[in-house]
Amino acid sequence: MPKQFTVNPELTQVVYKNQWRDVFDGTVPEGWEPTLKVSVVTPAFNSKTLDLTLASLAAQDYPEDLLEVIVIDDGSEPAVEIGKYAPKNTRLIRVDEAAGEGWGRSNGLHIGIEASDGDIIYWVDSDMILFSDNVREHAKWAHFIPEAATIGHKGFVEEWDFTPEQVFEEVRSDEIRKHHDLATLHRHWSLDVFAETDDLNSSGGRNYSTHMGACATVTRSVYARTYGQRPELKLGDDTEIAYQIWQRGAVFIPASSAQTYHLGRATVQDKGREVAHFNDVHFAQKMPIPRYRRSANNRQWEVPYVTAVVKVDVGTAELARRCVDMLLNQTETDLEVVLVGPWSALETGRRRVLADPAVELHLLQEWYRCEGRVRMVEDDPDDVFPSPYRLDVPATVGIGSRGVEKIMRSVYGEDLGRVSYFAPADSHTDEAVRVTSSAALARAHRYVGSTVTETEALEAAWGVEWRSNAGLGFVDLRTAEPVEKIRREDGPITEERLQKARRRAANQAKRAEEAEARVAELENIRLRTVVRRELGRAARRTRGA
Incomplete structure (x- = not known):
């Protein structure tokens, strides 16, 4: 039997994208006066x-x-x-x-x-x-x-x-x-x-x-x-x-x-x-959308089209270097990376540098010190405004060179609010790569509270989806071979490679079961959204009767 639920009344008046007519068509109630x-x-x-x-x-x-x-x-x-x-x-x-x-x-x-x-x-x-x-x-x-x-x-x-x-x-x-x-x-x-x-x-x-x-x-x-x-x-x-x-x-x-x-x-x-x-030059700097304004490629703009957020700590700093390098090597070049880490806590005084437990964070900081497309911040930003899209990438995940371009082609092209992509086959399912529209998040945040989750509000305001990472070139950096080995021709099939393939197949089966559960949950949220809209329309018809 389908899961039972109650439509959240706090979301019945949320405007979906820009569909204002579903909430108010301009006809005020009899006797209405402004306040x-x-x-x-x-x-x-x-x-x-x-x-x-x-x-x-x-x-x-x-x-x-x-x-x-x-x-x-x-x-x-x-x-x-x-x-x-x-x-x-x-x-x-x-x-x-x-x-x-x-x-x-x-x-x-x-x-x-x-x-x-x-x-x-x-x-x-x-x-x-x-x-x-x-x-x-x-x-x-x-x-x-x-x-x-x-x-x-x-x-x-x-x-x-x-x-x-x-x-x-x-x-x-x-x-x-x-x-x-x-x-x-x-x-x-x-x-x-x-x-x-x-x-x-x-x-x-x-x-x-x-x-x-x-x-x-x-x-x-x-x-x-x-x-x-x-x-x-x-x-x-x-x-x-x-x-x-x-x-x-x-x-x-x-x-x-x-x-x-x-x-x-x-x-x-x-x-x-x-x-x-006159305006085109100024608009291109400050407004990534519409996309045709930025006719020059491989440029850094005042407001990036995509802001990728990568969180790092002592344990993931070494992996993050390759994660960020892969982001900077994307065919979608209108991108900035925000590295969130404990930068101010790094010891700079006399110490045994090779024995410093935070040595990889020091090296990561130095690696991107002169890179204009990387910013290092202490706290996870609440949003990336005025950048229109935030891309959350776990430090343990690498994205193929055309991956971001493919992601944005669908997210922007279909005007989606939030899309989560399953992590690589060998990773844990909570390490999703996630794209969120700034406009959708801003709309949703007004309604998030003790009785409304961010996912519910985003679904009501713009829609949320989970999608496969097929064709995006995702790599689990914890188990991936070094870059030079990845580029070599495949060698003979060995028992070790067969065992590795079997483990991946088992992981895929497990992830498929988890994906089915997540899809069922999201379908339930989507059904609630449909009911919410119908209730809103019915309420407006009642008011107009």
């Missing part, structure tokens, strides 16, 4: 339309006590002044470049966000006119999906003669919508992406670049886990912060009902090629 505070952060540099943006914010139907606006004057001449029409809770922060406070949009946003305290961060450029329900239509998503990152809908208006008073009155009365039919204005490229991905529902978050800062939000709980806005970026900062929040578990949602006018042409209409040429 989360929104912090609008607006950078301005010699803006001629800021007064119009503030006037539209002042006319929002969102509770004014739950709305703050922070305007960042990035060195405007003349200096920015807040006019008559602005929200009650509006603050002005001036950035003094001469005092070393930096300059640029991303720098200003960093300062503004740090000064804000809302539950929801809302990036709004100073050339936007927001319709009256815009803030509400953005903010509602965060009330039902804790990781919500919304993208508003904007129409590009090339000519206008609005005044602040007119904008305030017409936004409040909703007459502002009658000036232009958004469907007839310039069609932004993001709309094509939404059409191809069922409004990002099927994207897995990989279309994060649609999350553009002219009118986009994210919950502070997600943003707070990132490095924040990068002050050094002068263009493309909205794409980079979108990548960061994706890796921290954001759920990307096109809020098509949160509508605006963008006063002026889209930058890509006039300078698309120049902007792309």
